[in-house]
Structures are given as structure tokens and as C-alpha cells.
Amino acid sequence: MIHMIQNAKNQVLALTKEAYARAAAEGLLPEGVEVNAGVEIPKDSSNGDYTTTFALAAAKAMKKNPRELAGILAEKMELEGSYFTSVEIAGPGFLNFRLGEKWFADVLQAVETEGAEYGSGDMLKGKKIMVEFVSANPTGPMHMGNARGGVLGDTLAAVLGRCGAEVEREFYVNDAGNQIEKFANSLEARYLQIIHGEENVEFPEDGYHGDDIRELAKGFYEKHGDAYADKSVEERHAALAEFGLAHNIPKMKSDLERYGIHYDRWFFESELHNSGYVAETVEELSKRGHTYEKDGALWLKTADIMREALLKAGKKQADVDKLDLKDDVLRRANGFYTYFAADIAYHRNKYDRGFDQCINVWGADHHGHVARMKGSLDALGLNGSERLDIVLMQLVKLVRDGELVRMSKRTGKAISLTDLLDEIPVDACRYFFNMTKPDSQMEFDLGLAVREDSENPVYYVQYAHARICSLLNMMQEEGLSVKSVAEIDTALLMGDVEKALIKQLANYCEELKIAARDYDPSHVNRYLVDLASAFHKFYNNCRIKGEDVAVATARLKLADSVRSVLRNGMELIGCSAPERM
Numbered sequence: 001m002i003h004m005i006q007n008a009k010n011q012v013l014a015l016t017k018e019a020y021a022r023a024a025a026e027g028l029l030p031e032g033v034e035v036n037a038g039v040e041i042p043k044d045s046s047n048g049d050y051t052t053t054f055a056l057a058a059a060k061a062m063k064k065n066p067r068e069l070a071g072i073l074a075e076k077m078e079l080e081g082s083y084f085t086s087v088e089i090a091g092p093g094f095l096n097f098r099l100g101e102k103w104f105a106d107v108l109q110a111v112e113t114e115g116a117e118y119g120s121g122d123m124l125k126g127k128k129i130m131v132e133f134v135s136a137n138p139t140g141p142m143h144m145g146n147a148r149g150g151v152l153g154d155t156l157a158a159v160l161g162r163c164g165a166e167v168e169r170e171f172y173v174n175d176a177g178n179q180i181e182k183f184a185n186s187l188e189a190r191y192l193q194i195i196h197g198e199e200n201v202e203f204p205e206d207g208y209h210g211d212d213i214r215e216l217a218k219g220f221y222e223k224h225g226d227a228y229a230d231k232s233v234e235e236r237h238a239a240l241a242e243f244g245l246a247h248n249i250p251k252m253k254s255d256l257e258r259y260g261i262h263y264d265r266w267f268f269e270s271e272l273h274n275s276g277y278v279a280e281t282v283e284e285l286s287k288r289g290h291t292y293e294k295d296g297a298l299w300l301k302t303a304d305i306m307r308e309a310l311l312k313a314g315k316k317q318a319d320v321d322k323l324d325l326k327d328d329v330l331r332r333a334n335g336f337y338t339y340f341a342a343d344i345a346y347h348r349n350k351y352d353r354g355f356d357q358c359i360n361v362w363g364a365d366h367h368g369h370v371a372r373m374k375g376s377l378d379a380l381g382l383n384g385s386e387r388l389d390i391v392l393m394q395l396v397k398l399v400r401d402g403e404l405v406r407m408s409k410r411t412g413k414a415i416s417l418t419d420l421l422d423e424i425p426v427d428a429c430r431y432f433f434n435m436t437k438p439d440s441q442m443e444f445d446l447g448l449a450v451r452e453d454s455e456n457p458v459y460y461v462q463y464a465h466a467r468i469c470s471l472l473n474m475m476q477e478e479g480l481s482v483k484s485v486a487e488i489d490t491a492l493l494m495g496d497v498e499k500a501l502i503k504q505l506a507n508y509c510e511e512l513k514i515a516a517r518d519y520d521p522s523h524v525n526r527y528l529v530d531l532a533s534a535f536h537k538f539y540n541n542c543r544i545k546g547e548d549v550a551v552a553t554a555r556l557k558l559a560d561s562v563r564s565v566l567r568n569g570m571e572l573i574g575c576s577a578p579e580r581m
Helices: 004-025 054-062 066-075 101-117 144-162 178-196 211-224 233-258 269-274 277-287 302-312 317-322 339-352 364-379 417-423 426-433 457-477 496-518 522-541 549-572
Strands: 050-052 084-090 094-099 128-132 166-173 265-268 291-294 297-300 328-331 357-363 388-393 396-400 442-445
Touching: 004 050, 004 054, 004 066, 004 084, 004 094, 004 101, 004 496, 054 066, 054 094, 066 084, 066 094, 101 496, 101 549, 128 144, 144 166, 144 357, 144 388, 144 396, 144 417, 144 426, 144 496, 144 549, 178 211, 178 233, 211 233, 233 417, 265 269, 269 277, 269 339, 277 291, 277 297, 277 328, 277 339, 302 317, 302 364, 328 339, 339 357, 339 364, 357 364, 364 388, 417 426, 426 442, 426 457, 457 522, 457 549, 496 522, 496 549, 522 549
Parallel strands: 128 166, 128 357, 166 265, 357 388, 396 442
Antiparallel strands: 050 094, 084 094, 291 297, 297 328
């Protein structure tokens, strides 16, 4: 868990504070001033590699001109044995530090020592986090939103795990409630149409019209014949729903496995109902005074709960009053619990299982549900406002040759996850769906995803990895193998291009931290493209074959370090790192 950028930032502050202590001891500056200063990496490296605002932050308290204060600190700075070779005063009082060979050597050492674990951190150590994602209704094929949400949730879970959290991936199966009744109704109509003829059995207007329903009904008929034609509606619905789910859920699992997504648990909504947990959760809300009865139904005081939460979050009373806040039914007059009641129970169950933080990946169309769910958990005393995080994901547009694509060439129907994986390699699917921030609408270019050139980002990154593997093999045949950092002369890697590449290697740790902090794993994809680009520049500017052995050995080690980090990052996002292309 070596974070060389953070190490450098920490050392800048430590060196500056030590310089201040020396100056204060000599009476040049007042003693005992607490300074809260930042350390940044300048965009322009001509301003140094790291800069601190220490002098600017301390000037008022020390009653000194910031630039004069910076001059005193620079004079008392002792850099020997540190990562830095010099410190300069810039602008109104910035202190700019320049990195020396030791830091660059230590980056390579960190990559070598940590290997596949390079980039890992402990910022989330001790946290137990659940990431729930996809959770598509098991009533039909998975669509593009599920395809994007699958990669986003899976990669986010991997990033959080790499940052020290204990992470579990979960799929919530909605196998109860209205949508299952609609599913059974649809299957029933198609089943009875097979027996009595389509013209004699009306199909429900709000039913599922897809061909998958016809195929399931046909499969049910082939297994049972007309045995269920004269059964009660309840018995027929139960059998049809059970048959349909027994087919659809394994299909969902196999599609997601093919996509490289493995869940720790598939949690069934029916478990909540059958165990009485939904009823118990609703009863708990009632005990806490958050429900009332009206027209035979039990209602949640959602408007009051949300109003209180919004005011607590700092919203103005006048703005809250303008909102059209409404209450929600938890239990209908017929005694059945609503989907919202089951959803509250499910989230309560997550915390019962010991998760500190729960993250849901939802489509942007669920944005109105976020505050209601957080507020409901607050009402249960579970602090949903802070312990539940929702990642809202925008829609996906499929395009080919600049044209919007809605239908599969093969099936002539709306493109499902299965159709997409039949056309586009899994690596390209995973890479493309994770390229943009979750809250950005994305275009998935089907043509670009299968191109084998530098315009295709996944190909570009994989080609860099394969290129390095080929280089290593070629040099091995010529008798030059990769050495350890201790065996190379890192002073031979201090050219601008080499240093830029090593800095890029160090950035990996920072990008993983930011990806975990922002719940945005697309940082990893963008990083990999930047690293591949920096390597290609190095490869084109810094010859290895035919160079002096010491130079060639040092550069080969740098190339191998890049290979290791490229592989590390590609595996993190669920893509392969081929050795040949």
C-alpha cells in the first residue's frame, strides 16, 4: 500500500514544517503558529513537481509578507535524503519542489514489490459495503441499461475492495408483487391461446408482449399440455410464474457470468414476504408513529419524513413548501403489501446483515425514489441519509455509423444484453460501458467497439500491453532480461519522457482513490488510456534495442513496470490483457 504521490505530498508538508521550526528557533519567525496548508501538483511542470501554499496560509498569523516568509522557509529547508532536489519561490509566495531520482526509483520499487496489489489502499479499511446492481425484473431479457449498470456496479465493487473495504455484490430479484402477477397474466394468455386459438383469448393490454413470453408459454404447454387449462386462476398463475422464473433467472445468471459478473448473493423479494419481514418492517414504522390508515389502506407519512429530511439538509422552508410531497401506500386495502414496503424492508435487511454502507446502482428514471428511500430508512432509525448511497446512471444510446440503433440485426428486435454480447467482445463491452461517468449519457459506438486501431480505446490499451510483452520476449531472445529495481541504474531514467511515464505509474494509486471516493470507476479507464499513451511516447522516443546495456536494462525495467500496471488496471475493470495481438 505504497502511495508515492501521497508520500511526496506528506514529505513536502513535513519538510516545510521542519523549516518553519528551525526559523522559529532562530527567532526569524514567531513560534507556535498552527498552519493549515495544502500541497498540489502544478499543471505546468515548469513550476515544479509539487507546490505548497504554506507561506500564503501562514503569512497573516506570522505578520509577514507571504513571499518574504517563503524566502525564509526556503533558506531553512533541508532536502538531503528527501525526495526533492530543490525548492523555489514562485508568484506571491508559493514554494515549488522538484523531485529527484529517489522518488522515481521508489515508484518503480512500489510497482515491483506490490505487483498485482499495486494501487491498493486502506482508506476504506474496516468498512463492510454492499453494492447492489442490475436487479432487473426477471420477467424478460436484460437491456442496455442493465448492461451498463452491470459493468458500473461490478467495477465499482472492485475499486472499493482495492481501497480496503470488505465488499459484497448483490442482485435483488423482484419475484413477488404486481410485475410477477402481470408476468403470470401474460403467460396465461399465451398458454390459453395455444389451446383455444389466439382469436378466442384476449391478451391483456398491459401485458408483456415480447416473443420471450410466447416461447415460455410454448415450453409450459410442451411440458404440461392442457392440464392447467381447467385449473383455478390462482393455481395456473402460480405454476406459470414458477415455470417462467425457473427459466429466466438462470438465463440472467448465465448472461451475467458470460459478461464477467459474479454475485455473492441473489436475494429474493419473496424471502422477505414469506418470512414476515415486510410485515415486521411496516409494523416498526407504525410503532415509530410514521403511518396512518385511510380508506382501508396503511399509508407512510412520506411527505412529513421528506420535509424533515430536507430541512435538516439545509433546504429553506419556502422551497420545501413548494414541493409536491406525497404519502405512500404501504399496505393496500386488500391486505397486500406494496413494492415500496418490500423495498424498505429489503434495505432494512441489508443493515441487519451488518453492512456499514449500502450502494445501489439505479437508472436515472429512479431519481424520485432516492429521497423517499433514504427518508424511510431515517424513519426506522437507520440513518439512510448517510449510510445509503445511490449512483444514478444515465441512458445508453447505441449507434452505428452515426445512426441510432434500436434493433438487433440478428433478431430484428430491441437489442438485449445477449444480442450485444453476440456482436461485441466482452472486453469491449465492459470497457465502453465504463468509459464515462455514471451520470453522463453515453453513446456506445458499435462500429468503434470492434475496430482494431488506436481509435478504439480498449484496443489501444491492450495493444500497449501486447507490445510490451513482445518487446520483453524479443529482448529475452537477445539475452537481456528484466532486472529488479535494485539491479538497475535509475539515474539513467531521468529524461523528461521517462520521468513523465513514471509519474503516470504513480498516478494509478491516486486515480483509484478518486474513483472510490466519487463512486466513478471510469477514472480507471481514462487512466489506462493515459498510461498507454505515455508508454507509446516513451517507446517512440527512448530506444531499447541496440542501446548500451545499462540504459537498455533500465528502460526495459520501466517498460515492464508499465506492463504490470496496465494488466493490473485491465483486470480491475474486468478486461483481459493479451500478450499477443
